[in-house]
Amino acid sequence: MRRNDRRIISPVRRWYRRYGRSLPWRGESDPYRIILSEIMLQQTQVSRVLGHYPRFLRRFPSMPSLARARQRDVVLAWRGMGYNNRAVRLHALASVLVGREMRIPSDAASLLELPGIGRYTAHAILSSVHGLPVPVVDVNIRRLLSRVFWRMPSTADMRSEPEIWRTAASILPRRGVYDWNQALMDIGATICTARLPCCSRCPLGGICASRKRMTQAGRGTRKSEPGVHGVPNRIYRGRIVEALRRKEAGFRAEALGRVIHPDFTPHDIPWLKSLLEALERDGLVRITRGRTLPDFRVVLA
Numbered sequence: 296m297r298r299n300d301r302r303i304i305s306p307v308r309r310w311y312r313r314y315g316r317s318l319p320w321r322g323e324s325d326p327y328r329i330i331l332s333e334i335m336l337q338q339t340q341v342s343r344v345l346g347h348y349p350r351f352l353r354r355f356p357s358m359p360s361l362a363r364a365r366q367r368d369v370v371l372a373w374r375g376m377g378y379n380n381r382a383v384r385l386h387a388l389a390s391v392l393v394g395r396e397m398r399i400p401s402d403a404a405s406l407l408e409l410p411g412i413g414r415y416t417a418h419a420i421l422s423s424v425h426g427l428p429v430p431v432v433d434v435n436i437r438r439l440l441s442r443v444f445w446r447m448p449s450t451a452d453m454r455s456e457p458e459i460w461r462t463a464a465s466i467l468p469r470r471g472v473y474d475w476n477q478a479l480m481d482i483g484a485t486i487c488t489a490r491l492p493c494c495s496r497c498p499l500g501g502i503c504a505s506r507k508r509m510t511q512a513g514r515g516t517r518k519s520e521p522g523v524h525g526v527p528n529r530i531y532r533g534r535i536v537e538a539l540r541r542k543e544a545g546f547r548a549e550a551l552g553r554v555i556h557p558d559f560t561p562h563d564i565p566w567l568k569s570l571l572e573a574l575e576r577d578g579l580v581r582i583t584r585g586r587t588l589p590d591f592r593v594v595l596a
């Protein structure tokens with residue numbers, strides 16, 4: 296497969312014209328709205344972002360309004376999105392960009408130096424804000440290209456990120472790259488899904504190496520995350536932030552532990568403290584007064 300190869304470009308473009316999703320940030324020219332959508336879409340499904348994006352924009356309609364806000368209010372407005380450290384980084388990013396009079400860097404290296412910007416977001420900004428011909432690779436595109444270009448044994452398998460970035464760059468069309476990236480994302484999200492790819496409706500079925508040949512991965516295939524009582528720590532961190540959103544004065548350690556876990560005992564304090572320290576490193580919470588166990592208090596930063 297080479298650049299501008301019609302065997303892949305034409306069916307993808309045809310499919311996108313007919314079935315591409317209509318999303319509020321597509322075709323948007325305001326860099327703030329584009330950046331907000333890209334940061335929300337990191338680790339969160341489109342269906343959930345669709346509900347939160349307009350609500351967040353009503354609360355913070357511009358980058359300066361976001362930069363002026365208290366971090367606490369930004370984290371409050373992020374409620375329901377999960378991965379709250381993105382709210383902290385988005386707020387920091389707004390301050391940096393407003394300080395630079397909203398001059399958004401137009402090269403990946405400079406974008407990667409900004410808070411909250413990883414490779415995917417940097418390329419998404421280059422493609423959508425600056426209209427540059429660069430690939431983007433999210434999990435949908437990674438899954439799709441893995442299956443099209445390699446014979447994947449099961450639906451749980453994917454090629455490595457560096458391989459997929461190289462592949463995405465190698466098949467980039469010469470024009471219409473923004474729509475091209477969006478089209479690949481849509482096919483990955485709606486046709487070549489993680490568990491049940493719909494090969495009979497796929498525009499890439501004619502060239503796909505894995506078409507109808509993968510075994511179905513069981514639910515247990517997912518890597519287990521660290522946690523207690525079968526609940527991942529990620530969920531407990533979300534519960535901590537949610538509890539602190541509701542109570543500005545914060546909590547003492549044990550009281551907070553009982554809010555996030557009904558069977559919490561003093562033996563669990565070291566575990567709780569490790570969760571809080573991770574949240575503190577992300578800039579989400581502040582641990583105040585005595586740092587010795589169990590004498591500490593925690594508030595939203």
Ligand code: SF4
Pocket residue numbers: 439442443486487488492493494495497498499500503504505506507
């Ligand atoms: S043919 Fe099937 S496995 Fe291949 S890209 Fe399309 S949906 Fe995915």
